[in-house]
Amino acid sequence: MSKRTLVSLGVAATTAMLAALPAQAQFADGGVKIGVLTDMSGPYSGMGGPGSVVAAQMAIDDCLAAECKGMKIELIQADHQNKADIGAATARQWLEQDKVDAMVDLTNSSVSLAVQKLIKEKGGIAMYSGPATTRLTNDDCAANGFHWMFDTYSQAAVGAAALTKLGLKNWYFITVDYAFGHSLEKDAGDQVTANGGTVLGAVRHPLNNSDFSSFLLQAQGSKAQVIGLANGGQDTVNAIKQAKEFGIGGKDQKLAALLVFLSDVHALGLPTAQGLSYADGFYWDADDDTRALATRFEAKVKGAKPTMVQAGVYSSTLHYLRSVAASGTDDWQKVSATMRKLPIKDAVMKNASIRPDGRVIHDMYVYEVKAPQESKYPWDYLKKVGTVPAAEAFQPLAKSTCPLVKG
Template sequence: MRKNGVSPAVRALAAAVACTFSLLGVSGTVSAQNADTVKVGILTDMSGPYSAMGGPGSVVAAKLAVEDCLKAECKGMKIEIVSADNQNKPDVGVTRAREWLDRDKVEAIADLTNSSVALAVQKLIKEKGGIAMYSGPATGALTTAECTTNGFHWMFDTYSQAAGAAAALTKLGNKSWYFVTVDYAFGHSLEKDASDVVKANGGTVVGSVRHPLNASDFSSFLLQAQASKAQVIGLADGGTDVVNAIKQARSFSVGDKNQRLVALLVFLSDVHALGLEAAQGLVYTDGFYWDYDDQTRSFSKRFEAQFKNIKPTMVQAGVYSSVYHFLKARAAAKTSDWKVVSQKMREIPINDFVMRNASIRPDGRVIHDMYLYQVKAPAESKGPWDYLKLLSVIPAQQAFRPMDAACPLVK
């Protein structure tokens, strides 16, 4: 039986990883007294609605980053990965982050899936220092009103997701939109950014309805959207919410005939959970796909070998890239001073198996190409995990929101 959309196998794997890294955390309180040990914390959703896109897979990705850096820039360094479940609760996440920074001498925290958790941790590092690298949350506030010199938004945000799918579909004549939105910071931000893009391209938003996180019954929300007669029903949610919404939409024939169903934030894990029969035709923006080129295939093959034959999502790929980049900067800085390391992260180009020629803007936004994909029909797939076909590349400068004066780092 699945709990909250998460299979027993994934829950068991999450428990095993959490147990393993809890033990590492205990031993780490001793070794952390050694100034030569660099500790990185992975703060993520281990068993809830976002665990498939981040969770235990993010820990695996971080370990691969350590392996690669120890072979190159980090030779001779002592590096330790610890992890914790934020339970999608800001108070839980910020309490663990505070313990890591104060007690365990963790120097950097990565993943931070869930926008509310991420914003709470961002406020914490503004006060206490340390470094945070966000590949899991989508809220744009991390690089606008809540930006800070030691917080880096790595993979995607609500604007990057809207800029691809919403702009492309509106330009194709899908002018009227209705949103089904998860009711917290992430969903609100995703709906707003998509709405702004729709309106900027000559479209209109005829309405929206909000649902709780980790909802099980989407029928009333979907039927309201269907009754709106909007040309596009935009799902402004993620994780198991978007999977369940798409499944139930298919059963109610929502999005058929004169309406198009669009998921604004989809991960490869979601497509896998849905299956090609249900997901075929979905158009969405992604920051990483395992089959893009030789480098992504090489990284994904290693990840899959360590993670139950599962391909990485863009969140997990972002954890790899961010942890590797932090470690390179830490090695180059030759100090644990977060101010020096943060500056070094901004100076060093981002080049790895996940991102090429990426850079960090003054507001903390990592700029890189994004990709517009369409889910293949079952007949088009040539084998396991062959799910997507590339429609277009969205250049880095177009993929993300221009720098906003609401961020005090923007001059």
């Protein structure tokens, strides 16, 4: 196992403050320990990574000032390097040796599926705001696993369905070759065919790919009306930049990025990204609450606003801690049950609730990237063009293959 540095960001309560906790509070190790398992330096580090650690600490600070006053809370972090074996080994050590109660972020679908399997065996709680695979709330669902922000269905339902309904019927996919990409391609393809379109084919590329020329030329040669990018993070940024160089994305062949983050728009710049439409669960400039949260975040992560992954880390960490406080224990079974009952109320989520399959449903939004002349201040990148209600944004519960639903 590769050596990992676990950075403690814990906040210990004083003896006097402990009196504020409920008399019946029971913590196995005297407090609560949360682990941020993320991509710290790879292709997904901009949407998660160090920013997710900051977001989790912000949630801890907020809960300590309110419901969690007097509680001892410790935060640690690790880099899974986008490798399922490293992610699983880290999670196993956290659960068996380090007494971690809950894990957040878990960006990368392969890592999240490995961790989901582990928590079903070992216990603990996992809250996924970074991965996209719908397997987490279908066949691989768990009573102690919660999929927080988005998934491949929510992205496909908004993006692929909308474009197909506009008459762009023929699609070709450029897909990252692992669980996330396969799931996004399938869900988007299903939306295309359900709305009368046709999938002409697909080509797959490795994760963290730098040269998309051969993949783009193959997609261009398909003569499809839409080239769908079933990837994320730096892969999406690289593909969009190189597509522009090849002249792809004009009137004859549209480029559709199915999973885009605010950090990607920032990396692309408005001249390149302008006009791009995509689905997102959080935008920092949506209202006074999101702006206040983003201002605090940027003070700690200089020159950055939170992505929906980092916002999801904040929301999930805060809801978990509130549920611990309400339960009076860190017992994962009792806390999981409380999480499902307690309302989700924070600056991130709107109309949110947790379904039996572990899917957190909430409103999703369709945004369009502004032209450079439309942007009035730093990070003023998006304009909202639509809202998809929580009940419509995610896979219908009736179609879930989760045993918790059928049972």
